[in-house]
Amino acid sequence: MEQYDYLIVGSGLYGASFTYRAQKAGKKCLVIDKRPHRGGNVYCENIEGINVHKYGAHIFHTSNKEVWDFVNSIVPFNRYTNSPVANYKGELYNLPFNMNTFHQMWGVRTPDEARRIIEEQKHDAVVAMKAAGVSEPRNLEEQAQILIGKDIYEKLIKGYTEKQWGRKCTDLPAFIIRRLPVRFVFDNNYFNDKYQGIPEGGYNKLIEGLLDGIEVKTGTDFFDDRSYWEGVADKIVYTGKIDEYYGYRFGKLEYRTVRFEEEILDCPNWQGNAVVNYTDREVPYTRIIEHKHFEMFGEKVYENPKTVISREYSTEWKDGMEPYYPVNDEKNTSLYGKYKDLADKEAHVIFGGRLAEYKYYDMAPIIEKVLFI
Numbered sequence: 001m002e003q004y005d006y007l008i009v010g011s012g013l014y015g016a017s018f019t020y021r022a023q024k025a026g027k028k029c030l031v032i033d034k035r036p037h038r039g040g041n042v043y044c045e046n047i048e049g050i051n052v053h054k055y056g057a058h059i060f061h062t063s064n065k066e067v068w069d070f071v072n073s074i075v076p077f078n079r080y081t082n083s084p085v086a087n088y089k090g091e092l093y094n095l096p097f098n099m100n101t102f103h104q105m106w107g108v109r110t111p112d113e114a115r116r117i118i119e120e121q122k123h124d125a126v127v128a129m130k131a132a133g134v135s136e137p138r139n140l141e142e143q144a145q146i147l148i149g150k151d152i153y154e155k156l157i158k159g160y161t162e163k164q165w166g167r168k169c170t171d172l173p174a175f176i177i178r179r180l181p182v183r184f185v186f187d188n189n190y191f192n193d194k195y196q197g198i199p200e201g202g203y204n205k206l207i208e209g210l211l212d213g214i215e216v217k218t219g220t221d222f223f224d225d226r227s228y229w230e231g232v233a234d235k236i237v238y239t240g241k242i243d244e245y246y247g248y249r250f251g252k253l254e255y256r257t258v259r260f261e262e263e264i265l266d267c268p269n270w271q272g273n274a275v276v277n278y279t280d281r282e283v284p285y286t287r288i289i290e291h292k293h294f295e296m297f298g299e300k301v302y303e304n305p306k307t308v309i310s311r312e313y314s315t316e317w318k319d320g321m322e323p324y325y326p327v328n329d330e331k332n333t334s335l336y337g338k339y340k341d342l343a344d345k346e347a348h349v350i351f352g353g354r355l356a357e358y359k360y361y362d363m364a365p366i367i368e369k370v371l372f373i
Contacts, residue, residue, distance in 0.1 A: 035219070038211060061362070070371060083190060095190060
C-alpha cells in the first residue's frame with residue numbers, strides 16, 4: 001500500500017518545514033490536516049484587506065541569521081517590531097519593563113531613580129517572606145515581587161497572569177516566572193533578538209512556499225481512518241496531540257486554550273498598536289490585537305478605512321477546543337513522560353511540534369530544529 005516516503009500529519013509550521021526539507025532530499029510526501037486550511041495556528045484570513053491572525057498574534061523573531069535568511073528566501077519579511085502596550089484600568093504602560101514603563105509608573109527620569117525604587121520594593125518582599133518563615137518563594141506572587149517589586153506586580157503582572165492561567169497567583173508555582181525582563185533604558189522593543197518581522201502578505205505566504213509542489217489534503221482527520229493512513233507511507237511525521245496518538249491510555253494531558261472575539265470596525269486606526277494587554281483582573285479578556293498594524297505602518301494605516309480587532313479570552317481546555325499552551329506542572333510533566341517513553345520506541349513515527357512534544361515553541365526554534373539540526 002505504501003505510496004509515499006512520509007505521511008505528515010498536520011500542516012503547521014513543524015509539518016510544513018519538515019515536508020520542505022524532505023522534498024529537497026528527494027522524498028515523496030503527503031500532508032494531511034483535519035482543519036479546512038493549511039498552516040495550523042499561523043494561518044491568516046484576509047478580512048477587509050487585512051491579514052487576520054486567526055489563532056492569535058504570531059511574530060517571527062530570531063538571532064539566527066541562517067534561519068532569518070531561510071524564511072526570507074521563501075517570502076520577504078517586513079520590519080515589524082513588537083512593542084506591546086499594557087492597559088491597567090485606563091492607565092497605559094509600555095512593555096517590556098523599561099524606563100518608559102518606570103516613568104509612567106513613578107514619574108522617574110533616570111535609571112538610578114528607577115533602580116532605587118525597584119530594589120526597595122524587592123527588599124520589602126524578601127523581608128515579608130522571612131517574616132512568614134520562608135526563605136524561598138512558595139508561589140508566583142512571591143517570586144514576582146522579589147524580582148520586580150509590588151507596584152509593577154500589582155498593576156502589570158497579577159491580573160493578566162491570573163486571567164491567563166485561570167488561577168490565583170498564590171496558587172501558581174513560582175517556577176512559571178523565574179525571570180522577568182527589566183531594562184533601565186528607554187527601549188520598547190519586546191524581543192532581544194536581532195531579527196524580527198511578519199511575512200509580507202501574511203503567514204499563508206510562508207506556508208505556501210514551504211509546501212510548494214506538495215500534495216496536501218485538508219479537512220482530513222488521521223484518526224477517522226487511522227489504519228488506512230498508517231499504510232500509505234514508510235514513515236509518519238505526527239504533529240498532533242501525543243496522548244491522542246496513544247488513545248489516551250495514561251490519561252489526558254491538560255492545556256490552556258484561547259477564545260477569540262473578532263470585530264470589524266468602521267475606523268482606520270482603533271488602538272494605535274498591534275498588541276494591547278489588559279492587565280486588570282476585572283476586564284475579562286487578556287489582550288486586544290489590531291491586526292492591520294502587523295503589516296501597515298505610518299500613514300498607510302489610513303489607506304484602509306476599516307480595521308479588524310480580536311479580543312482574546314484565556315480559558316481551560318476541554319474536548320473539542322483547540323489546545324494551545326501545555327500546563328507544565330508536575331502532574332502533566334510526569335504524564336507526558338509516560339507518553340514520550342512510548343514515542344521514543346517508535347521506529348516509524350517522528351513526533352514533532354508543540355502538541356506532539358507537549359512543549360510551547362516560538363516559531364524560529366521550530367524552523368531551526370527541523371531544517372538546521
